[in-house]
Amino acid sequence: MKRAVVLLSGGMDSATTLALANQEGFECYALSFRYGQRHDAELDAAKLLARRFHAKMMRIVNMDLAGISNSALTDTSIDIPEQSSEGIPVTYVPARNTVFLSVALAWAEVLGAQDLFIGVNAVDYSGYPDCRPEYIAAFQEMANLATKAAVEGEEIKINTPLINLSKADIIQKGTDLGVDFALTVSCYQADVRGRACGRCDACRLRKVGFESARVPDSTRYIV
Amino acid sequence: MKRAVVLLSGGMDSATTLALANQEGFECYALSFRYGQRHDAELDAAKLLARRFHAKMMRIVNMDLAGISNSALTDTSIDIPEQSSEGIPVTYVPARNTVFLSVALAWAEVLGAQDLFIGVNAVDYSGYPDCRPEYIAAFQEMANLATKAAVEGEEIKINTPLINLSKADIIQKGTDLGVDFALTVSCYQADVRGRACGRCDACRLRKVGFESARVPDSTRYIV
Numbered sequence: 001m002k003r004a005v006v007l008l009s010g011g012m013d014s015a016t017t018l019a020l021a022n023q024e025g026f027e028c029y030a031l032s033f034r035y036g037q038r039h040d041a042e043l044d045a046a047k048l049l050a051r052r053f054h055a056k057m058m059r060i061v062n063m064d065l066a067g068i069s070n071s072a073l074t075d076t077s078i079d080i081p082e083q084s085s086e087g088i089p090v091t092y093v094p095a096r097n098t099v100f101l102s103v104a105l106a107w108a109e110v111l112g113a114q115d116l117f118i119g120v121n122a123v124d125y126s127g128y129p130d131c132r133p134e135y136i137a138a139f140q141e142m143a144n145l146a147t148k149a150a151v152e153g154e155e156i157k158i159n160t161p162l163i164n165l166s167k168a169d170i171i172q173k174g175t176d177l178g179v180d181f182a183l184t185v186s187c188y189q190a191d192v193r194g195r196a197c198g199r200c201d202a203c204r205l206r207k208v209g210f211e212s213a214r215v216p217d218s219t220r221y222i223v
Numbered sequence: 224m225k226r227a228v229v230l231l232s233g234g235m236d237s238a239t240t241l242a243l244a245n246q247e248g249f250e251c252y253a254l255s256f257r258y259g260q261r262h263d264a265e266l267d268a269a270k271l272l273a274r275r276f277h278a279k280m281m282r283i284v285n286m287d288l289a290g291i292s293n294s295a296l297t298d299t300s301i302d303i304p305e306q307s308s309e310g311i312p313v314t315y316v317p318a319r320n321t322v323f324l325s326v327a328l329a330w331a332e333v334l335g336a337q338d339l340f341i342g343v344n345a346v347d348y349s350g351y352p353d354c355r356p357e358y359i360a361a362f363q364e365m366a367n368l369a370t371k372a373a374v375e376g377e378e379i380k381i382n383t384p385l386i387n388l389s390k391a392d393i394i395q396k397g398t399d400l401g402v403d404f405a406l407t408v409s410c411y412q413a414d415v416r417g418r419a420c421g422r423c424d425a426c427r428l429r430k431v432g433f434e435s436a437r438v439p440d441s442t443r444y445i446v
Contacts, residue, residue: 061291062286062287068330095329097369101325102318102324106321109318130368132368138364142358142365143321145352145357146321148317150352
């Protein structure tokens, strides 16, 4: 059985990505991070999702990025914006996907896995540079020069099955695969029980997704 | 004053790299990691070196890589080899430079730094794939697609001033710049006071370096 390391934040995109990797027959190793984010609710969600989609193992790596970051997601003195803005928003965490993919690459090498899965999306997204296809391609190229496994001929593949899908497509696909979106946490400022604010950028993208997909919005809201 | 993030392990190569970056007029931000390595002696050395070479700030990022690693450097059940071996040795830590450079990239973005320094060397080295020039070039290319700063036109440069130097050249250069190598810790199994075993691969490369450079070996040995 081919192994894959799947980045799992606990949001709807990574949940759908894990469901897809599982359906494709990979033995999945779910990888999550406690990097200084505002709440643990998304990690609780990740644990439930890993179990639901038969991850062989799930690991939460602790990493104190808050000290070197200036994002609204890790710095509670910066308010989460509740209006759309021009350009890359303050919720951007510097080089986050690069750091996460690097650790995934390390774990993949230890496991003998050649496939990494990440639920990045470049359609209905927040404009983060590290979600774009050209970035993913460059990471893959670097990864294939970085490790002992790659040097010995095992090609690393960064799988991004959602990259060209709309949020509505993702919701449709996830629903078909049995993802219970009520479990997933997208909100940037969810409460301890994982209930969403309904107002931040992540909540807005998610709401519009449910509407376009014509799937009832199962999100648990605070209000 | 241009800012640079300098990866600082506490060994002789990163010490010389910091001294060089400082001499080139960069305002240096030293970055070290507690990633599950066997001893903290190298981090103690890194702190002294950061002070000695006027680093504006020094940060130690905690990251529990031991749980996903299978290296002799993080797993005390694997013996540190005391003989040279064919191929990439068991002291190799999967994707370590990729993980470290990724975090450096994140911090650089926060600081508005465009320069990263890493003391990799592809001459007298242990054969690690993530020390080779083609790897560094690929990382730089990826980095320039990864961040908000890069997207907005600030070009990231990965500086590797030691990459083509022999160990003897590094020792000569470091000595000229005032690096006190007695402070630095290269040994894979140094004791708590930072004294070296004299037998591991890192110790061997270092010893031969002092001999070739005709510089007295100031290393503090256990025996």
